[in-house]
Amino acid sequence: MSELDKAIEQLRACRPIPEPQVRELCHKARELLIEEGNVVGVDAPVTICGDIHGQFHDLMELFRVGGDVPDTNYLFMGDFVDRGFYSLESFLLLLCLKVRYPDRITLIRGNHESRQITTVYGFYDECLRKYGSANVWRYCCEVFDYLALGALVTGAASNLPPSSAPFADPATAANMASDTSDVEIEILNSAGQITNRFPRQRRSPHQPQQQAPQPNSQPSSSSQDADVDDAPPPDSQATLSPSPSQSQGTNQLPSQTGAPGTSASSGARSQNDGGAILCVHGGLSPLIDTLDKIRLLDRKQEVPHEGAMCDLLWSDPDEIDGWGLSPRGAGFLFGSDIVKCFNHKNGLSMVARAHQLVMEGFKEMFEAEVVTVWSAPNYCYRCGNVAAILELGEDGSGGGYVPKSNGDVGRSLGLGGWEGPVNGEMRRMGGPGRRYRVFEAAPQDSRGMPAKKPVADYFL
Amino acid sequence: MDAHNIPNLNTLKTSRGRGGGLRSRALRLHQSGPYGEASKEAKDAIIQNTDQDAAQSRLSAVELGYLNDPFAKSFVQGPPVRRYPIINRGTYVRTTAIDHLIQRFLSASPSSQKQIISLGAGTDTRYFRLVKDNPDLRSTLIYHELDFPTTTIAKVSTVQRNTYLRSFLPSEPEFSSENSYMYTPTYNVHALDLRDLAIADPASLPNVRNLRRDIPTLLLSECCLIYLLPAVSTRIISSFTTHFLPTPVPLALVLYEPIHPHDPFGRIMVSNLSQRGIVLESLETFHDLDAQRKRLKDAGFDSGQEGRSVLESWRQWIVEEEKERVAGCEMVDEIEEWELLAGHYSICWGWRDGHDNEDLDVFSRAWKDLRQEG
Numbered sequence: 001m002s003e004l005d006k007a008i009e010q011l012r013a014c015r016p017i018p019e020p021q022v023r024e025l026c027h028k029a030r031e032l033l034i035e036e037g038n039v040v041g042v043d044a045p046v047t048i049c050g051d052i053h054g055q056f057h058d059l060m061e062l063f064r065v066g067g068d069v070p071d072t073n074y075l076f077m078g079d080f081v082d083r084g085f086y087s088l089e090s091f092l093l094l095l096c097l098k099v100r101y102p103d104r105i106t107l108i109r110g111n112h113e114s115r116q117i118t119t120v121y122g123f124y125d126e127c128l129r130k131y132g133s134a135n136v137w138r139y140c141c142e143v144f145d146y147l148a149l150g151a152l153v154t155g156a157a158s159n160l161p162p163s164s165a166p167f168a169d170p171a172t173a174a175n176m177a178s179d180t181s182d183v184e185i186e187i188l189n190s191a192g193q194i195t196n197r198f199p200r201q202r203r204s205p206h207q208p209q210q211q212a213p214q215p216n217s218q219p220s221s222s223s224q225d226a227d228v229d230d231a232p233p234p235d236s237q238a239t240l241s242p243s244p245s246q247s248q249g250t251n252q253l254p255s256q257t258g259a260p261g262t263s264a265s266s267g268a269r270s271q272n273d274g275g276a277i278l279c280v281h282g283g284l285s286p287l288i289d290t291l292d293k294i295r296l297l298d299r300k301q302e303v304p305h306e307g308a309m310c311d312l313l314w315s316d317p318d319e320i321d322g323w324g325l326s327p328r329g330a331g332f333l334f335g336s337d338i339v340k341c342f343n344h345k346n347g348l349s350m351v352a353r354a355h356q357l358v359m360e361g362f363k364e365m366f367e368a369e370v371v372t373v374w375s376a377p378n379y380c381y382r383c384g385n386v387a388a389i390l391e392l393g394e395d396g397s398g399g400g401y402v403p404k405s406n407g408d409v410g411r412s413l414g415l416g417g418w419e420g421p422v423n424g425e426m427r428r429m430g431g432p433g434r435r436y437r438v439f440e441a442a443p444q445d446s447r448g449m450p451a452k453k454p455v456a457d458y459f460l
Numbered sequence: 461m462d463a464h465n466i467p468n469l470n471t472l473k474t475s476r477g478r479g480g481g482l483r484s485r486a487l488r489l490h491q492s493g494p495y496g497e498a499s500k501e502a503k504d505a506i507i508q509n510t511d512q513d514a515a516q517s518r519l520s521a522v523e524l525g526y527l528n529d530p531f532a533k534s535f536v537q538g539p540p541v542r543r544y545p546i547i548n549r550g551t552y553v554r555t556t557a558i559d560h561l562i563q564r565f566l567s568a569s570p571s572s573q574k575q576i577i578s579l580g581a582g583t584d585t586r587y588f589r590l591v592k593d594n595p596d597l598r599s600t601l602i603y604h605e606l607d608f609p610t611t612t613i614a615k616v617s618t619v620q621r622n623t624y625l626r627s628f629l630p631s632e633p634e635f636s637s638e639n640s641y642m643y644t645p646t647y648n649v650h651a652l653d654l655r656d657l658a659i660a661d662p663a664s665l666p667n668v669r670n671l672r673r674d675i676p677t678l679l680l681s682e683c684c685l686i687y688l689l690p691a692v693s694t695r696i697i698s699s700f701t702t703h704f705l706p707t708p709v710p711l712a713l714v715l716y717e718p719i720h721p722h723d724p725f726g727r728i729m730v731s732n733l734s735q736r737g738i739v740l741e742s743l744e745t746f747h748d749l750d751a752q753r754k755r756l757k758d759a760g761f762d763s764g765q766e767g768r769s770v771l772e773s774w775r776q777w778i779v780e781e782e783k784e785r786v787a788g789c790e791m792v793d794e795i796e797e798w799e800l801l802a803g804h805y806s807i808c809w810g811w812r813d814g815h816d817n818e819d820l821d822v823f824s825r826a827w828k829d830l831r832q833e834g
Contacts, residue, residue: 083794111793120545120790329791357796359724382732383800384724458718458729459517459550459805460510460683460738 011093026139033146040148044156046073048390050354050373054084057442065439069097070104077354078110078281082121109147110281111313114303150280156392158274160433168193190439272395274432275349282355285311336366349431361388378441391435506737511582517551526552535583545790546798557773568826575677580684581605598630609640609651616642658695662703676710676822686717690745701760712811719806756810767808
């Protein structure tokens with residue numbers, strides 16, 4: 001067994017590895033990450049994950065639900081550290097897996113992968129406590145500076161392959177058993193049972209009311225929104241039911257203009273092409289209108305307080321028009337018009353991002369042009385939320401990406417997933433088929449005692 | 461825990477049946493464990509310790525510039541603890557919102573005497589802040605703090621030692637021999653178990669020294685009554701409304717308490733606190749703003765009942781300029797979490813106007829347009 005495999009074993013048991021080994025690991029990781037572009041190219045199938053925040057035992061639960069590395073191809077959208085009690089073990093395990101299986105796991109940077117934020121939100125203190133010095137924190141921060149800013153997933157299928165998973169509720173099964181041919185969205189619980197399934201084309205205005213898709217539909221009853229009022233209203237129809245006219249265009253798209261050597265984007269799109277998905281931690285930036293502008297950034301630095309790199313890691317979608325000021329004090333709020341324009345211009349079918357706690361684990365907005373994926377269940381051991389991961393299937397056309405490339409350079413020149421304006425409107429092609437696996441926090445018993453006494457989590 | 465008691469984690473992970481297995485048994489064991497059958501004294505000690513928790517949170521917010529309170533550090537035992545940004549913001553909103561209600565009360569006919577009774581006041585610095593900002597209050601405001609003797613001893617001893625604190629008192633106080641209480645004509649710290657006020661027979665109620673029964677009075681409970689069973693806290697309030705301060709004295713009650721125990725965040729809150737031995741006894745009964753308003757009305761505060769969450773207070777009471785200043789104290793990344801947390805705390809107030817008294821409608825005048833502000 002190699003040293004690396006031993007380190008993985010040790011970290012899987014939630015035991016930190018010695019400081020010299022961390023130093024070596026971080027050095028290797030930097031060598032690997034420096035080769036990656038700002039926007040990493042990733043082939044479907046891939047499982048997209050949101051914030052982890054040092055919740056090590058819940059990360060183990062995520063791997064149980066989503067499959068292990070390297071069996072499953074993972075993309076983590078940042079915020080590995082801070083808040084939870086095991087930031088160190090969580091991040092180092094992911095980093096070990098990255099070094100061990102570089103083509104099976106992609107890590108991009110979140111706003112917490114920063115020197116300044118980790119000194120406020122716990123990772124710095126945790127390193128100091130576990131090693132007696134800040135050296136390990138410093139090594140990790142040097143790795144943070146090399147993490148990619150985004151990933152571009154290509155080769156995703158527009159329809160999910162028929163699944164043999166059982167239904168959680170036999171009554172649901174009776175309603176949906178015949179819909180396996182053309183599934184756009186499937187939601188599974190942590191036991192691998194289907195709790196909801198939405199076909200792409202069968203949805204029509206005369207559909208029975210009880211089958212109307214709900215974006216927040218959940219396997220468990222535990223996920224009612226907390227009584228906090230300003231969550232945008234669930235736009236159920238808008239979110240999960242593209243009109244028939246929208247989905248018909250899938251097989252008559254114009255060919256894409258891809259850069260030479262990127263086979264995925266040359267020639268006609270296959271009928272099962274779910275389009276390209278941009279993954280970033282936060283969202284869009286007013287300074288970024290094309291993917292190429294992300295590729296041109298100098299990312300190897302601490303996250304700045306403002307500017308394009310900061311925005312990609314800090315921004316949030318919101319029910320507004322255009323751009324708005326962020327209550328976080330960094331990044332911006334962006335509305336559906338901004339996303340639609342950006343996706344159109346860059347040939348994207350969807351932006352997947354993390355960054356915001358969503359009680360149901362995932363949330364689609366703007367007719368599914370943006371999805372938030374949140375992977376830290378019962379966040380901060382306090383919020384009572386469930387978590388989710390997003391699986392995208394492959395379209396079968398064999399993308400053939402060169403790993404570690406800088407994504408799909410030149411994609412922004414193409415028309416991408418849009419048919420272009422029709423009758424004065426832009427008509428959108430169908431996005432990728434999306435399988436959400438929703439899971440709850442790992443059982444309390446598996447956690448052991450917290451590494452330190454919890455601070456005042458409540459006002460007393 | 462002995463080694464043989466440590467469950468095999470793998471068996472736990474695979475047997476996650478609904479409500480079954482080791483998990484629920486462990487839960488039951490825990491409930492009957494260190495706190496389930498704890499003595500009254502042990503439970504009291506846990507509640508008393510929540511005061512140091514609040515004092516630390518206050519100091520954290522002060523040191524980061526959220527609040528201006530030169531007295532905060534005098535009452536903290538041990539080294540200061542830096543709280544997370546959302547806790548600091550919550551401490552700021554809670555303090556500022558209650559200050560807002562009190563300032564309006566005090567500035568309605570400012571020359572006349574008024575009284576504040578703070579239940580479970582602990583090491584609260586409010587009196588010192590008030591007289592620092594307005595020295596006239598040393599003669600016009602009668603202030604009482606009620607708390608367990610163990611808590612008052614710490615506070616009174618601190619005041620006795622600290623000449624800076626003493627310089628804000630109206631006169632040299634009378635200290636009890638073991639420092640459990642201190643009296644001045646206007647500022648008084650009483651060593652009193654509030655449960656001793658939960659008795660029906662007025663003759664058996666303890667005497668509260670220097671208590672005025674003839675001037676407008678505001679009762680304040682900052683996360684205090686919630687630790688008592690609903691019947692007990694209702695009886696305590698009733699002792700004030702009928703015995704200590706019967707009509708026609710204008711009387712008000714301001715409550716700061718958690719709400720919403722039934723949604724996912726609320727359920728985890730109840731469970732996390734119970735693991736620390738903290739039971740919010742009346743949360744289930746007074747579980748939302750409507751229930752709190754009804755509670756106030758039923759208790760006799762029939763001239764008006766209002767309430768809002770800490771989140772609403774932040775949004776509606778803090779002016780934009782001040783919001784920006786506060787946002788500048790620290791970067792608050794956890795916006796969604798802030799909204800969850802702040803949505804689970806409430807500030808509620810109800811009042812009873814008097815009659816045959818020159819200040820009979822002092823509370824209505826003080827608070828009447830607060831509704832419009834919201």
